[in-house]
Amino acid sequence: MSHGIELRVVPYDHPDALELNGQVQIEYQVRYGGEGDVTPLDPAMFAPPRGLYLLAYDASGTPVASGGWRSQEKNEEGYSDGDAELKRMYVVPGARGLGLARRILAALEADARAAGRTRMVLETGDRQPEAIALYASADYTPTEKFGHYRDYDSSRCMSKPLHP
Numbered sequence: 001m002s003h004g005i006e007l008r009v010v011p012y013d014h015p016d017a018l019e020l021n022g023q024v025q026i027e028y029q030v031r032y033g034g035e036g037d038v039t040p041l042d043p044a045m046f047a048p049p050r051g052l053y054l055l056a057y058d059a060s061g062t063p064v065a066s067g068g069w070r071s072q073e074k075n076e077e078g079y080s081d082g083d084a085e086l087k088r089m090y091v092v093p094g095a096r097g098l099g100l101a102r103r104i105l106a107a108l109e110a111d112a113r114a115a116g117r118t119r120m121v122l123e124t125g126d127r128q129p130e131a132i133a134l135y136a137s138a139d140y141t142p143t144e145k146f147g148h149y150r151d152y153d154s155s156r157c158m159s160k161p162l163h164p
Helices: 015-032 100-114 129-137
Strands: 006-009 051-057 063-072 083-091 119-125 155-161
Touching: 006 100, 015 051, 015 063, 015 083, 051 083, 051 100, 063 100, 083 100, 100 119, 100 129, 119 129, 129 155
Parallel strands: 083 119
Antiparallel strands: 006 051, 051 063, 063 083, 119 155
């Protein structure tokens, strides 16, 4: 299925990560209008053991998917202590349907669990039905809204306990 695909840990500001991030921002702009996801993100947020950033590379060494998690604690944006937040889950159009998002998601969950995080949380939107379907199929359930877009009607927040 994902033959020849290699997952690599990279910094959030790695050139390949920046390239895919630019692509995901364009997709958000197309789906929602506006300027994309303006949630402030700092590369340090994804530095182990407080986070992790993964890229998937195909057999030719081209980056085809991304995903990361960052630690969150209880704050005014609606997070809880022990949260790990998924960010920048993205698969390039030509590599969709190969199970890459599911593979990255499983790797990020395992890493966050190993780092002592107790819940994985994510925010997506109502114009990303394939993302919502993926997360639902991986046992994520709707949860109270949190984060930068918590007051937006289009925002959809989901969570999953990370049991040891």
